[in-house]
Amino acid sequence: MTYRDVVSRQVLTWACTTIGARMPVAMAPLALVFLVRERPGGYSLGAILAAAYVIGEIGGAPVLGMRLRPERARVHLAVGLAFGTLGFLGLGVFPDAHPAVLAGFAVVAGAAPAAATGGLRTLLSELVPARSVAQALSVESILTAGVWAVSPAAVAGLALGVAPRVPLLLAAGLMAWSVAGLWLLPAAWGVDDTGGAGGAGVPLLRVLIGAWPVYVTGAASMALLGLSELVLPALLEQRGIGVGWSGPLLTGMAVGGGLGAFVYGLRGWPGLLRTRSVLLMAGTSTCVALAALIPATAGIAVALVVGGTLQSGAMLTRNLSLREVLPPSTLAAGYSIMYAAAGAGYAATGSLAGALLKVAAPSTAILAGVGLTAVLTVTGWWGEVRRAGRVGRAARDVDVAVARSVKSGASKRSWR
Secondary structure: OOOHHHOOHHHHHHHHHHHHHHHHHHHHHHHHHHHHOOOOOHHHHHHHHHHHHHHHHHHHHHHHHHHOOHHHHHHHHHHHHHHHHHHHHHHHHOOOOOHHHHHHHHHHHHHOOOOHHHHHHHHHHHHOOHHHHHHHHHHHHHHHHHHHHHHHHHHHHHHHHOOOOHHHHHHHHHHHHHHHHHOOOOOOOOOOOOOOOOOOOOOHHHHHHOOHHHHHHHHHHHHHHHHHHHHHHHHHHHOOOOHHHHHHHHHHHHHHHHHHHHHHOOOOOOOOHHHHHHHHHHHHHHHHHHHHHOOOHHHHHHHHHHHHHHHHHHHHHHHHHHHHHOOHHHHHHHHHHHHHHHHHHHHHHHHHHHHHHOOOOHHHHHHHHHHHHHHHHHHHHHHHHHHHHHHHHHHHHHHHHHHHHHHHHHHHHHHO
């Protein structure tokens, strides 16, 4: 297994389009904080605007993802990204507007393009041979890691060096770029299952709900990332380390994520996807817990880099698992729900850690978050085991029924 099949002009076009769609997402929370930080109570207002943006993402992803149809994919994605462009543009053009107006722009910027992640991921899998889907998803993870590594520095540099509104205007421009890029990609992707929204006449919502264990484990994976990002400055302060180190440490974690995605795509790995996922999540949890306990900067850095490497592998197993349990025509919706679940996991762990920071040390808050992640991981694994058991029993029942039918037919022909 190599990356050779992934190297093509269409995949390059997809990558440029995806950068335009993803980088505004990575820039938005920090850019919103910088936009209003000089107002009275600016940091609190910035946190509220960032929360409004994330709420828009969490709400928009499943709703718009379920409405996304493979045969009209480009139009659906373009409309969502266009409205997202308007949301970012409104934030950049009217930075002094009433907080309620800014919150409205933030919700639109988060919600409107929220189905783009799932749609573009599904489209990528159509641009490569079936044998190279794992490598394609690894390339996507590498690209995402790069975007998240670059975005914080870009936002801080532009907001402090030019003007607070500039990062949001850049985000609007990048998202508009992605709309244009869609017209260089296929207008639709193939559907190889038929019958009903979810295949075989099963309602779409029922099919998507059936994949809940995968969403739970995906949420657990992003919860660890959120825990690392949101509590790290307080942890460094607790350790007597300069808070300024949080940026380089998180960049190292993102670089580790890109490295992990690359290594995962180099070969096929043994074992079931759910088993690999649990092992990778256990390793990531261990690394985050070690980062909370190690007093030295170098030790924290190593723990975060290794944790990022394992976390990207865990997310890849989740995306591949969705391909196993969902019909092709529902994958875009499934990926969108995964996106929303990941955002919910990120927000839930961040809220738990924020509440605990008022009454406990940062290291304790991180360990509590790791405990919550472990519960989510075990719950998701248990759900996948149960689902696999039901599918296996159903397949055996079908085999028995077919065998009985064949035997009955043979007996009748013999009697005649």
